[in-house]
Amino acid sequence: MAETHQPAPSLYEAREPIFPRRVSGKFRNLKWWLMGLMLAIYYITPWIRWDRGPELPDQAVLLDIANRRFFFFFIEIWPHEFYFVAGLLVMAGLGLFLFTSALGRVWCGYACPQTVWTDLFILVERWIEGDRNARLRLHRQKKMDARKLRLRLTKWAAWLLIALATGGAWIFYFTDAPTLMVDLVTGNAHPVAYTTMLVLTATTFAFGGFAREQICIYACPWPRIQAAMMDEDTLTVGYRDWRGEPRGKHRKGAGAENLGDCIDCRACVNVCPVGIDIRDGQQMACITCALCIDACDDVMEKIDKPRGLIDYLALSDETRERAGEPPRPVWKHVFRPRVILYTALWSLVGVGLLVALVLRPDVEMTVAPVRNPTFVVLSDGSIRNTYDVRLRNKHGEDRPYALSIADNDGLAIALEGEDDLIVDVPANETYLQRVYVTAPSGSPAAQGGLTGFELRLEDTTTGHSATKDTVFNGRDN
Structure with a gap:
């Protein structure tokens, strides 16, 4: 009897693309404003002019690597003053510790470049292909007909333009922006400029358009570090299972009084940019963007239930809330020894840099x-x-x-x-x-x-x- 060889089962599950649904609310609006502000700062800053005399480009922010000098408006940092850069890096690290300890991964959810550009790419994708259901139908459509090809090519072209602008804006920080722009268009720029622009364009296109949450989950080290920065008093996005469980879809009839507030509509899952279910508890993949809060609050209003089933909350308040007591005030969670220590260290480094900047000699x-x-x-x-x-x-x-x-x-x-x-x-x-x-x-x-x-x-x-x-x-x- 002939033997049949079965293929070995794969140890890895193929990635299923995530198509977040459009949502509105205070956290989504906050993310729109922050995204617009940070993109504007990134793209516009190299074009701000600042008189630096006849020998230097009149650029407000300039990283002059060739001469090993950094210019930031009226501040000029020379090679022997690199301790200013080191101090700013220390402040950035302490700032991440501070905000994570107080509010979880707010950096990841609101200000991380991967989050900002992914939000922008998803926005373009939604404009071109439609909201979640339309994009899912297009993804599951096996046949590449004229409509699907047109939508795909249009979306990829828009992504590529954004990626090209991103890579181009980055190299403008290292030399005079107007001069470099002319050189790029006329083909007279240095090969390093074209190479850097090509690499950044490709990575932005791939990371923001295709990798998306994979960068946050697998490539970024911060999810693995954040656990050491957080404790039971950290305010982070969570699900009040003591109020929502047992979940169920039926709100009327026998047994309805024994159900929790969660109607298992999966709105929180459908809007999540990393595709997790916040009802499963704290997870490494969660970037604390709070879009699930907006989605859940909208559903709670429609079924006449109190908002806040999913909310910014501290695990230390669980016992109080289960007993029907209100949670502790926000300031008691924020102003605790760990946060105060990080704030003191961050302020100390900042004051030290300011004093050094004011006292540094002109000669x-x-x-x-x-x-x-x-x-x-x-x-x-x-x-x-x-x-x-x-x-x-x-x-x-x-x-x-x-x-x-x-x-x-x-x-x-x-x-x-x-x-x-x-x-x-x-x-x-x-x-x-x-x-x-x-x-x-x-x-x-x-x-x-x-x-x-x-x-x-x-x-x-x-x-x-x-x-x-x-x-x-x-x-x-």
């Missing part, structure tokens, strides 16, 4: 003594030391700077290549100047070991000055 220099040789004996017996001094001009025009010795103990200063003690430093540059300091023969500095002194730098335009402590190497050193 800066670094002094490095030349060690080979440590000193030179001149023909008249005097001792000369050599120093490499880096002068930093943060202004948009050339500036003359004067070098001198603050506490002159018989030391004389001279500049290599200059007849006087004035150095012209180009705009927005760091200039290396070699400086010679000489001690007369027989002076304490010449005969001694190490003699400390201050080198002084003055901006002759503004009168601002800076000093640096260094040492003079004498004959006995």
